[in-house]
Structures are given as structure tokens and as C-alpha cells.
Amino acid sequence: MNNKKVIVKTEKLSKSFSVGGKQQHVIKNLDLEIYEGDFTVIMGSSGAGKSTLLYMLSGMDKPSLGSVDYCGEHITDMNDDKLAVFRRKHCGFVFQQIHLVDSMSVMDNVISTGMLIGQKQKELKKKAMELFEKMGLSEELTRKFPAQISGGEAQRAAVVRALINDPDIVFADEPTGALNSAGVKSVLDVLTNINNAGQSVVMVTHDIKSARRGNRIIYLQDGGIVGECELSKYVSGDEERHERIRKFLEGMGW
Template identity: 60%
Template sequence: MPKVMISTQKLCKTFSRGGHQQHVLKNVDLQIMEGDFTVIMGSSGSGKSTLLYALSGMDKPTLGDIHFNDRNIAKLSNDQLAVFRRDHCGFVFQHIYLLDNMSVLDNVLTSGLLLGRNKKAIIKRAKELLARVGLDEGAWVKFPSQLSGGEAQRAGIVRALINEPAIVFADEPTGALNSASSSSVLDIMTEVNQGAQSIVMVTHDIKTALRGNRILYLRDGIVCGELRLAPFGSGSETDRHEQLNVFLDEMGW
């Protein structure tokens, strides 16, 4: 039986803007299962990224609980959350945030050495991962400004995986990429998930969402629908696309 990795209870997030209260998440009860590729969809302003940041410990909820393997991270201090993210989470963003004054390899190693692991082992893993995502040795010594968008995002994925996190959170990871680079990045994430890596990804793109085996739909801060799909690559791709389209139509996409 799949294990529950993350669960939320009555999760709420409210922002104060211009003297008004904006309720972005409203009593969200949710479970994220170990090994799933969970995709969060919804219209602009529905709370997708806010939910992702809360689940990952990047932002604190206003009310409610978030249990990660039975630990309530909603109750942790900011310093404790920083350690939690370092130890358990990997992050892939639309904007990659590589350090401009460091090479690709050094960007990855800087993240990998934060846990104080054996340096030789981290260097070996970094090189193996970089090669795995299709970045050859010539790219390792480049600075971020010398990379294409697809190369930079692949480097970002390696940085997210270097510490062998329990779960990877991705926020619109293909949003700034062309179709060829997007497919390459999605292939990597699919391969990672098929190796039993848990992923939670926010996207507005149907082609990207098709990589998931679980689709959650948010509307006005509420999870109002869920679709289960077979793992990507099994069954008919046409049927998969049709199932998702029917679901999104039902949700008012």
C-alpha cells in the first residue's frame, strides 16, 4: 500500500492587501502519497503556487496543520523550516535561480555539500546526475549566463536531486522553455518519478500535466476535483489526453 507522505488538515492561507483580507487557501484537507507524481492545476489566482509553497515549508499557513511523515511542519520556526527543506525537499522553479558567479558544477556542489556529506561522494553524484540529464563536461564549467534555458533548467533539476530529497516540488518548471526543452525536462522528471521519486508540480499546461498520475484541481483556494491516471508511458497516450480533457472540462477549465 502507498504511504502517506504529506497530509493537511483545514489548511488556510490569508494575505492582507490594501486593508483587505484575501483568503487564498480555504480549509484544504489533502494527502500526498509517496511515489506519486501529483500535478496541481487551476486558473490563475486559484492558489496553486500558494499550496505548493505551504506543502514544501517555503511558506507558513495562516491556520491548519501540515504533517510530513507525521511531523507537523506548520508548527516549526523559520530556522527549523530551513533545515527541514534542506534535509527533505528539492525545488525546481520556472526561474532557475542559479548563482551567476559559479559554474554549473559548483552550483550543484554548493547545494550538495550543505548536508556535510563526503565531498568525493557528492562530486561523483553531481557528475553522474549532470551526465544523466544530458549535460556534458563542457557545460559543467559554464556560468549560468552561458546556458540555454533548457540547459539551465536541467542544471536546476540536478541541484534539486543532489541531496536525494524525499520529495521534489516544481513550480511551472517548463513555463519559460520552448517545446523541445520542455519535453527534455519533462522526460527527466518522468524518469526520476519512475525511479520512485515523489513529485508535486504546479502547471497550467496540459501537455506538462499529462506526466502526472494524479491531477488536483484548485478553484478559489479549494481542491474541487481529482483525477487518477495510470503512470505515464503505460496505456494509450490518446486515452490519457482524453481523460484529462474531460476532467478539465468538468472542472470548468
Template identity: 55%
Template structure:
């Protein structure tokens, strides 16, 4: 059994609007295991992205605690959280937040230099990772608006993993991509997981969810179901899809 890299205690997140309070996450105790590819699913408004942001330190809980290992990060200041995220977390979003005025290569280097100071070694590392995800050398000096959406998302993944994060967080990473680009991106996630990368991903898409080995289903801010699968590629894909579909049907998805 894997050890917990992240867990919550009585986690709550409430938003106020127009004098009303919306309780999005409710007294949630959840554990994220090391080296797992954890997928968070649920209907629209169930609190998937809110939970992801709370787990990653991008947003503070209203009540309760978030522990990264044995460290309570829920009480850190905004500056302390920023340092924590740079050292421990990688992020891939549906919207690809590359800096438009920087080249592909510089987009990756800029984030990495905040943590890693050996620029000569870092240049080599960036080159190797860009090549690994299929970004050809002639694209390294191009700007994001000169690349396809799939290429930009692959650059975004390199930027997210360049500092070797303990956890990679992804929020609908294939949501704005076509089928071919989605498959390319998911293949990268699968390879990262096969090498021991802990991943937490929000998705509404069953094809994307199949890449995980653990699915948490949210309803009204609570985990109401959990489904375990072998690592992707080690079992029959039809059996895998049918099993996950059956679980989702039982959850009312």
C-alpha cells in the first residue's frame, strides 16, 4: 500500500455571494497516495476544481486542514504557499497559461530558474524534456501563438514537471484539445505515472479518467465513491472501460 503524500482533515470550502453562503466542500477527509494517478470526477458543480485548488495550496480552505506529508499547509501565508507550490507542485490547466511574449524555451526556463540555479544543467534538462514530449528543436524559439494547442499543452507539461514536483495537479488538461492532441497529452501523463509521478487530475471525460489508477467521485462536496484500477496498459482496455463505466453509473454520473 502506498503512503499518503497528501491528506485533509474536515476540509470545508464556502463561498459567499449576495448574502448567501455556498458550501462547496463539506467536512472532507481524503487521502492522496504517493505514486498514484488519482482522478477526481463528479457532475458539474460537485466541487472538483475547488477541491483540486485546496489540495494544491492554490486556495485556502474555509475550515479544516490540508497536510502535505506531516506539514499543515492550510495555515501558511500567501507568500509561504507560493514558495511551497514552486518546490512541491506542478500544474497543468485546461487553459494553457504560457507567457505570450516569451519563446517556448524561455517559458520553461523562467519557472525553473526560480528553484534551480545551475543554468547550464537546466538548459540541458529543458532540451531533453522538450524533445521527449515531441516538441522539435525548430519550435523552441517560437512563441506560443505560433504553435498548435496540443503543442502548447505539451510545453505546459514540461514547465509543470521541470522542477520534479512531488505532485502534478491537472485540471481538465485535455478539455480544449482535439482527439489526437488529447491522446498525445494523456500518453505523457501515463509515462510520467509509470515512472512514479504522483498525479491528481480533475476530468469529466471517461477516456481521460481511464488513464488513472484511482477514481474519487464527488457529489455535493463529498467523496461518495472510490474506484481502483490497475496501472493503465497492464489490463484489458475494454474490461477497464466497462468497469469504470459501471462504477460511474452506480454513482449517478
């Protein structure tokens, strides 16, 4: 029996789009529970609905049918303003597309997220610099504008932005896709560390090395969950873990 607290729950979650006059069903009647303190990884082939699911779990997108509850609160029925306040307080999001504001410095991009919920600028800058350092980003870089830094640096800055409000849950959509090996490790290490400290993480990835950081892997196919793999918390150098995930993914047809 699982005694973990459910932080996000979906019931009969569905999402469809109209393409050429026909309905394309991306997510179909999906029931899912995300547990507090878990590092949940969502995998599946291209077009399986991974990013669509992530956006609905975080309140960034609304389902066509079904519901999403956050700690018992029905977020599906919230209006846009209430949902925006909810996300700022409870959720962090790392996008595939980085979405840093070009007219603001890297530091201002990060701290503006905290200022929206009333945090003090001085405290935010201190917290941001601690996170930037963990990401291997210099103080000089934080004064630059997004166009003046590399794509990998921008992605790591976007991770800092997602973490600045100490969210209950961090949603990450392919957060390491544009990074070199050093950047991948720094991002995954930070996500692992915040998870070990109690924050929940839900990450979409196609990379088995990234998936190793999770303690639960959900596999999507044709808009539904077709398999799950439960693991212990990540420990560096656990080759048995890698082999178990590989066999699970092979069994899913990955």
C-alpha cells in the first residue's frame, strides 16, 4: 500500500485538438497520481502526449475533459488570474523553449518571478546567486542579456528561474535537451538535490541517463499510461539501476 501524500491527481484527463477538421486525441481518459517528494519521470515516443500532459498537470494548459486536483484543490475550474497566482506560489516550470525576456538581464529575468509574489529584491538576488553558482554560472553572466549568452547558459538560467520561489513541485520539459554533458549534470544535480530536500519533481525526458534520476518512471503511448517502473532514490554510480530502466524501456517498445 502506498502511504505517500498525493500532491497532483487527474481523473479521466483528456486533451484533443482539431486538425484539418478532425479531432486528434492526444491524452485519453488518463488517471494519474503524483506523490509528494517523488521524482517522477514521464517518457514515451514522439507524439505520445508527454509535454501536453505536463502542461495540464501544471495548470499551464486546460484539459478538454476531466480534472486536475492539486492537494485536493480543483485547479481545472480556476479562472486564468487565479490560476496564475496559484502557479507562482506552488509551481516551477522549465520549458523546452526557454522564454527569457530579451529586454531584461538574466538576473532580472529570475528575480522578477519572485517579486510577483512579494519577495524582497535583496533576498531574491542572494538566493539567485546561490542557485547560479550551483549551475556553474558566473555573477558577470547574470548581468548580461539573454542574447549575449549561449543557449545552454540560458537553459540553466531558466532552471534557476523555476526554482527561485521554492515551489512545492517543479515541472521540467526536456530540461537538458540543449546542454553539453557538464550542463546536463549541473541541471540534474540541482533537480536531484531539491528533490532530496523534499520538493517534488515531474520531468519529461527522452534520455535514459536523465531518467535515472527519477524514482518513478511513467511510460506514455497513444495518450495513455502503458507502464510504470518504481525505483529507489537515485544514488550515483548505480549501474543496476541503469540496466533496470533499460529493460523496462525495451519492454515498452522504446
